[in-house]
Amino acid sequence: MSHRPVVTRIAPSPTGYMHIGTARTALFNWLFARHHGGTFLLRIEDTDRERSTSQATAAILRGMTWLGLDWDGEAVSQFDQKDRHAAVAHEMLARGAAYKCFASQDEIEVFREAATAEKRSTLYRSPWRDAAPATHPDARYVIRMKAPQTGDTVIDDAVQGRVTFRNDLLDDMIVLRSDGTPTYMLAVVVDDHDMGVTHVIRGDDHLQNAARQTMVYDAMGWDIPVWAHIPLIFGPDGKKLSKRHGATGVEEYQAMGYPAAGMRNYLTRLGWSHGDDEFFTTDQAKEWFNLEGIGRAPARLDFKKLENLCGQHIAASDDAALLHELEAYLAVTDAPPLNDVQRDTLSRALYCLKDRAKTFPDLIEKAEFSLNARPVIPDDAAAKTLDPVSRSILKTLTPQLQTGTWTKETLEPFLTDAAAAHGIGFGKLAGPLRAALAGRTATPSVYDMMLVLGKDETIARLNDAAT
RNA sequence: GGUCCGUUCGUCUAUCGGUUAGGACAUCAGGUUUUCAACCUGAGAAGAGGGGUUCGACUCCCCUACGGACUGCCA
Known part of the structure; x- marks a missing residue:
């Protein structure tokens, strides 16, 4: 409950294109930071070396830029902080908040399969949690968080309200992989803390993670940020948004x-x-x-x-x-x-x-009359309006148009009168004019087109159509 | 399976115990018009179901149903 200036961040993982949901999360974080005159940071969560690509990072930057979501400072790479993450993991070890686990991935895999088959909980309890250091083998290990096994972890979420998780249902998550690289669960917490993030606004698929992350904050004695887990976006059919x-x-x-x-x-x-x-x-x-x-x-x-x-x-x-x-x-x-x-x-x-x-695309389509040079090629519907009678009327127009001033105020009565002189309403004349000027039947106002095109171009197009 | 979250018109939403449940998009019907778009007017359209609590529930609680997230040495 501090009054530090607001710091938010968007932390996308560069493993593909930038999802529209990520964009909205970024937008919310940006809006919130800007509203409070705070700071909005961009952190690329690239600790998954297998899947992270520089192309994906570039796509994220392009997407942010297009949407006008300017971030403060440089976009930072989470992977660059790996030494710091490892140091924190070891600090947790030193504090007794974490332990070395020598269980192999295969071992755990076997356990999970059996648990699933027997419909038991797949919650893994490492046998190394309380093992004496003397019994540690000389082998690769991961560092696991020594999570509390009793009581509750409570999240006070600005969107979801107070959410309570039972600690005995959460396992000892891995914070440092056997290759010494940090997992997401550790890296986010360390980075958010180091970057001074005050408000974590993210998808509610992270709601449960908040509980686990709270444990890391607690283990390190750090301030917990304000959580705000926002609902995901679905496709028009209510299903998860997919290709x-x-x-x-x-x-x-x-x-x-x-x-x-x-x-x-x-x-x-x-x-x-x-x-x-x-x-x-x-x-x-x-x-x-x-x-x-x-x-x-x-x-x-x-x-x-x-x-x-x-x-x-x-x-x-x-x-x-x-x-x-x-x-x-x-x-x-x-x-x-x-x-x-x-x-x-x-x-x-x-x-x-x-x-x-x-x-x-809509704008361009409607602007076509102003984009295309002569000759105007009428489409089928427009061509139909250019019958011999209409063409002859257009022909009579051009000499008179030549002498008039080119404003809507003069053009309007002129064309109305011209139509009347031929015994038709302006509506009937507008069709052929559209066809001549734009080659279409659906266009902006005839007057507007004439004004935009100018006198010479208008007359030229009219003559083209009349002959 | 377990844990957690969610559920108001077709869609996005307002409502923070008392409203004829409001608005917007979409739809439909008129109108205006120089075609299209726009615009104007109007119409239809909602509290998932069941229990409580309360003088009174869309609003608070519980159950059910449905939807979703999580359940990785991914993020």
């Missing part, structure tokens, strides 16, 4: 073209609430975020809602930032970059595009 659901990796979401701000908003709201607030900025999230608002039940991913929120964020973005993020999106998907003309036209078109796009 089958389409997207489990953060980078897949980026590649699908969701804006980072929308992603943050959605992920923050998933399992956390601030009254009825649904759409909010990252600044608001930082201002509002607290542990009390975190729910206790797992939440399902809802892509429709994600899209809706993303659409709102795109609409709320300022044009320059939106263009910048769009180009970044293009880059990660290996799409050809925008040329100068496209960038210029698009930046002028954004105002009439961003209200109607939910994702970047």
Whole structure:
């Protein structure tokens, strides 16, 4: 119960891509730290040398960066601290809080199989717990925690409440492997302590670990951090999120073209609430975020809602930032970059595009009229509107358009009158105009397209279609 | 099997013993419109089941059911 400045961390293991659940946990930790003006650290849990890869570490860094979750200081490698971990393990040995166990993996394996077969508890009780040092063989050993076997270990969790575990149901976990490397259970505690972590916000798959880790804190006489075990994220069907659901990796979401701000908003709201607030900025999230608002039940991913929120964020973005993020999106998907003309036209078109796009692919699709150079190739539906009559009307338009001023205020009455002059409503004229200008039947407003395209380009496209 | 956690509209959630159980997404029906999107209006839609405690339970307790996590010299 100290008043130390808040320090949180995200501690992903680099054994694959960055899971969306990890991203949300990172987000919560980041939000909490930023809310309190504290520190948010990134630690790569790479003590599993078999499975850790530098590519996975790079993917984590990319994912964090994309989501805008800036961490303080350098990302640290847990493995780099292995000597410190080993020292703590030996310190525990010296304090009588741990012991050397000479049981081989095979031995334990045999025990577990037998226990499982006989439906007995697989809890392993090492015969070396109380063995006199004189009886120790000259062989490889692991260091096991000498866990209390009676009483309870109580976790006061900021999300889950008070959770009690019976000590006689917990075994003496290994803290140092026979090759001298630390296990996760030891390394997290040592690192969190050394890094001054005050609040451990992580998936509730770690809830039981908190009990075991508490024992290490106690053995070393260290302060226990505030625990906050948050529920896991499920797929839309309520099942554990798997490849089958389409997207489990953060980078897949980026590649699908969701804006980072929308992603943050959605992920923050998933399992956390601030009254009825649904759409909010990252600044608001930082201002509002607290542990009390975190729910206790797992939440399902809802892509429709994600899209809706993303659409709102795109609409709320300022044009320059939106263009910048769009180009970044293009880059990660290996799409050809925008040329100068496209960038210029698009930046002028954004105002009439961003209200109607939910994702970047969506935006690009709707922006096509401004991205593609002549000639405009109409799709089938658009081609149908360009019948001889329509084409002849378009033809009469261009000379008159040539002389008018190019503003919405002049264009609007002009086109309305032109339609009327041919005995049709503007709605009838809009179809062929769309086809000529965009080659589509679904486009932004005709006026907006004309404004974005400019007089010369508009007339050229109209002439193309009329002939 | 054991331990632990969870369970409000289809989905995300509000409610912190007293509400016609609210909002959002989605859905459906209207409206507006220059197509699409958007927007506006409206509708349907929920406390897993059973016991308690209480004047009164979605809210507190117990049991059941269902879901999940953990049960590694993985993290």
